[in-house]
Amino acid sequence: MNYQKLDAALATALSDVQNSEESSLGVFIHTEPILNSAATAVLESLGVSGVTSGKDIFTATLSLNAISQLSEQSWVKYLKRSQQLGLVNRKISIGKLGV
């Protein structure tokens, strides 16, 4: 594992992984802009979508072992953990004026 390529949130999450083979971690994979066929093959083998479309940011849900494998690839710049966002409606408490 090349830990230098992991962001703080992903490094934290790795410590909680129970099964290193289970795909449980949502990540963003940041790569070099142009990937060779070997690189695309690695990404496709991990179930990454849209590999051949010239992008340099990919998403995937990966196991700890897959993250370790990817972090060692020279064409992978860094990996960031996917974060849970929330809906931004206001939780309102209702007052009443009467009719």
Add this chain to the structure above:
Amino acid sequence: MRHEKLSPGLLLAFQDYQNEGDKALITHKRSLGIIAHKSPVKPTKSVVFIYCDPDADLSHLSQYNIEVNQNSGSVRTAFLPIESLDVLSEEDVIHRIKPSRKLHLRMDTAMGAVKLPEFQKKSKLTGKGVIIGIIDSGIDPKHPAFAGRILHIWDQTLPGPGVTEGGYGAEFTGAQLTISQDTAGHGTHVAGIAAGADTNYSGVAPEAELVIVRSDLQDAHIADGVRYIFRVARELGRAAVVNLSVGGHADAHDGSDSLSKVIDAETGPGRIVCCAAGNEGNANIHGQAIIPSGRTRGMRFNVPLNQIGIVWLNAWYSKDSELEVSVRSPNGFVTPYQKIITEGNAAQDYQLPDARVQLATPGPDQANGDRNFFVQIRGIDPSPVMGGVWQLRVRNTSSTDTRLDVWTLDDTSSVFFTGKSVKDALKIGSPGAASSAITVAAYTTKSKYTDIDNQVREMGLELHTITEFSSEGPLRNNGQKPDVAAPGAMIVSTLSADASFDRSSMINSKFVVMAGTSMATPFVTGLVALLLQRDPKLDPVAVKDLLRKNSAIPRKPAGTFDDKWGYGVINALNL
């Protein structure tokens, strides 16, 4: 004539009619229910409310061409020639006559407050031909406000083969759309503001077509959703605007996070993304400290009792400095100071008597070059995190002073900074921080409404100003956010039949009232759809420029930026 029985406005109209005839009624038409017949030989009529004895027999009034619509009741409606008001007022059983008033068709007061009806009328723009993408909690595909205009739903939460952008979830079109549901109701409300079609509560772009992503709200999946919508629009040869009424604070608050980068990469001519600023204007989720070289500082934060399963702190500072990090529990136990770790796993565990703490202090962040550390606190199983005042302790071991910005994250949004660390700024996170996104603050256009049970509800919001809960900018790198403000409280829009709402927020069985920058954002999304209908090649820079030039902060010079207002509330009149 019993003048005292007529309401003042109706009496005035009647007197003008007596003096000057039909032409005098022109100025009274809209407010007094006066209907001029197309044929000049037929009389001008008025629709009125009659307040009378409940069992009064008014059938004989038909001889004066007065059509009373009900046979009983103390309040009835009637249609009558203006001159028959004289006869009507003479009836002893009738106590009061009031005009029926012409009401406006509107989503609520929001539309008129920003001159949208005038713009729509002048421009004839409806969003036709433009795709509005909504990535949210889903949509109620059966709601009549969207009939025939939902093209695709990618439901990321259902099992299925996925789509090109992600091998998960299920895609629906046509008759299968109804398989997907919106059980939260948020996405349906948002979609209705942007694109609902209804005689009373129409959205901003009622002829736009919809591509919906029901998301689990993982930001990686939201990124997939953005790509999906723009790909579908591209295949259809349409311009598209994507609405993201979502947010979080686990990022750097400078637009360098992965979702923001995907948004920046995917937007361009005819491809726009609108994001919510967030609702943390009143919440102390952000702390800030200046830490001089060689000194130590503490930042206190409060954890409520017995509520929180896990607490995170997300902290950022300049690459030119180095900080060591420690945590103190409410009982006074502390972790050791942890240095930046550049070899091996930067995340280290510490077992305190009253908590399990994990500190991650990696080298510079690869995306922006700044330094980030993460703190994770758990209780001792099976207890939640201990309630009370905790302290984040930081020691500056470098030769330069530094500013540290920290955001609290927890599963119930109830962990807050306290004391001197509280900083009411920098509360717009991803994806609102994305450089190319149009980031929207909330403005209050309505503070009272009448619910489905005819109860008047009042919210403690000041009218016609920025909504106090709307999150403040700027970004951590001083980037200007939010961009503009739009109506976000209180907004009436479409109700999902699959969601459960308190009756006090329901207007009727099809519409519900909500508030938030979630509601302000689709207002701008709908507006952008209108602009894209007019010019399908508009890019984010051009759209922002147009919106900023047509926004203003009250009593401030045009072009003024404010951390809470952005460039001010939108005025659609001259867009």
